[in-house]
Amino acid sequence: MGHSLDTLVDVLKTAGEPTRFRLLALVAAGDLTVTDLTEILGQSQPRISRHLKLLAEEDLIERYQEGAWAYFRLKREGTAAALVRTLLTAVSIDDPILARDRERLATVKQARAERAQAYFSRNAAEWDELRRLHVSDAVVEKALLKLVGRTPVDSLLDLGTGTGWILQLLSEVYRRAVGIDASRDMLSVARANLDKAGIVKASVRQGDILNLPLDGQDFDLVTIHQVLHFLDQPERAIAEAARVLRPGGRLLIVDLAPHNLEYLRDEHAHVRLGFSHETMAEWLEKVGLDVQEVVDLAADRQGGPSLTATVWLARDRRLLIADAPAAKEMTPA
Numbered sequence: 001m002g003h004s005l006d007t008l009v010d011v012l013k014t015a016g017e018p019t020r021f022r023l024l025a026l027v028a029a030g031d032l033t034v035t036d037l038t039e040i041l042g043q044s045q046p047r048i049s050r051h052l053k054l055l056a057e058e059d060l061i062e063r064y065q066e067g068a069w070a071y072f073r074l075k076r077e078g079t080a081a082a083l084v085r086t087l088l089t090a091v092s093i094d095d096p097i098l099a100r101d102r103e104r105l106a107t108v109k110q111a112r113a114e115r116a117q118a119y120f121s122r123n124a125a126e127w128d129e130l131r132r133l134h135v136s137d138a139v140v141e142k143a144l145l146k147l148v149g150r151t152p153v154d155s156l157l158d159l160g161t162g163t164g165w166i167l168q169l170l171s172e173v174y175r176r177a178v179g180i181d182a183s184r185d186m187l188s189v190a191r192a193n194l195d196k197a198g199i200v201k202a203s204v205r206q207g208d209i210l211n212l213p214l215d216g217q218d219f220d221l222v223t224i225h226q227v228l229h230f231l232d233q234p235e236r237a238i239a240e241a242a243r244v245l246r247p248g249g250r251l252l253i254v255d256l257a258p259h260n261l262e263y264l265r266d267e268h269a270h271v272r273l274g275f276s277h278e279t280m281a282e283w284l285e286k287v288g289l290d291v292q293e294v295v296d297l298a299a300d301r302q303g304g305p306s307l308t309a310t311v312w313l314a315r316d317r318r319l320l321i322a323d324a325p326a327a328k329e330m331t332p333a
Contacts, residue, residue, distance in 0.1 A: 060074070180209055219244050256309060296309075
């Protein structure tokens with residue numbers, strides 16, 4: 001796609017300043033705060049903030065808030081962002097200034113990973129106990145990949161992203177992805193995992209999955225993995241997921257089948273003891289989604305309690321309705 005002369009000149013003027021170009025190269029590698037960028041570039045916070053403001057005004061980067069912290073990343077959409085990506089690919093990988101910035105970025109990401117590991121260590125006993133009750137990750141992974149299929153997805157939204165496991169699992173399928181979680185600790189873990197996997201086309205941010213900070217009809221695939229049983233009103237999360245789906249988009253839910261392990265309420269904050277096929281189908285139908293497939297995955301555990309996971313795949317029916325008149329017209333009388 002070509003660029004107008006005015007757009008070309010404005011982008012080149014904004015990106016052409018050395019510090020701003022270094023900032024663009026850094027935020028192209030992942031989500032970073034002003035503090036991160038100040039540490040990497042060795043410049044004052046007011047100076048970095050001023051440069052970021054200019055880049056945002058030119059629509060080259062995007063900013064989102066997470067509690068008291070603001071994160072920045074390279075804009076993924078738009079002609080200006082596409083031009084910046086072209087400029088970034090043109091610079092020599094051996095440039096000494098950018099090479100030093102990458103080394104300092106690696107140090108920042110390592111510190112991020114160490115904080116995430118510390119959080120995991122504090123909660124390891126609780127998570128290990130729960131994992132023993134569940135079907136293995138490998139079984140769930142195989143089922144999800146089969147249901148999602150190999151057809152490329154333009155945009156993915158993962159609600160209650162936690163460690164970012166879904167964003168990693170489906171990274172070969174989507175063009176861009178967003179993970180939402182209410183916990184800043186879990187978001188730190190997810191960012192560390194995305195950094196380690198080298199996935200820059202996905203970002204995570206803090207938000208309430210019952211009131212998403214997102215526009216409607218913007219995602220082709222929405223996933224909700226082992227989240228609904230923590231919610232008092234899980235049907236509200238499903239309604240929000242349906243709101244942000246594009247016509248014909250799909251919703252993939254993984255959660256627990258009905259069980260009687262009451263201790264999970266008090267010891268692990270479970271609000272719901274699983275969901276039946278009938279209840280889930282009713283909620284999905286109410287928000288305009290048709291169930292396409294349901295798969296039960298039982299834990300292969302000999303003796304002792306265990307939990308069965310259920311996977312529901314549903315599709316927004318609006319595209320089907322839109323196609324119906326055309327199909328009817330083509331039907332011979």
